[in-house]
Amino acid sequence: MTVPFKGGCACGAVRYECTSEPQLAFNCHCRDCQRISGAPFITAILVPEDALTINGNTHGHTQDGDSGGSLTRYFCSDCGSALFAKVEAFPGVLGIKVMSMDDPSWISPSMDFYTKSAQPWVTFSDITEKFDGMPS
Numbered sequence: 001m002t003v004p005f006k007g008g009c010a011c012g013a014v015r016y017e018c019t020s021e022p023q024l025a026f027n028c029h030c031r032d033c034q035r036i037s038g039a040p041f042i043t044a045i046l047v048p049e050d051a052l053t054i055n056g057n058t059h060g061h062t063q064d065g066d067s068g069g070s071l072t073r074y075f076c077s078d079c080g081s082a083l084f085a086k087v088e089a090f091p092g093v094l095g096i097k098v099m100s101m102d103d104p105s106w107i108s109p110s111m112d113f114y115t116k117s118a119q120p121w122v123t124f125s126d127i128t129e130k131f132d133g134m135p136s
């Protein structure tokens, strides 16, 4: 594990550095994450928002989250890579899409969210805690 860690989008226009260790690492199998990422699930970590320094332009898209509050996802303005997310219900916390990290290999998700909409051919890790939807 290496802190601070760096990452960015596919085209290089957005780069970030994070000085905090992840507070939580999880997979999300909800249909929104599937559609937005184009992948069967996303892997994300949560960090304190003020631990992250972002360089470059991002585009934010807000929609209603499952919990009732709004969720804003941030993409590179140039290439559209999914990078960050903020949930209205959790101020001060930022989600980072793990695959945007320069070295995602040291992140080990401990939870799977929205297993009810997971694709039938996805194989789950034995060590994660599974949730039908979002844990309360």
Ligand SMILES: [Zn+2]
Pocket: 009, 010, 011, 012, 013, 014, 076, 077, 078, 079, 080, 081
């Ligand atoms: Zn980009």
Ligand SMILES: [Zn+2]
Pocket: 028, 029, 030, 031, 032, 033, 034, 114
């Ligand atoms: Zn999701």
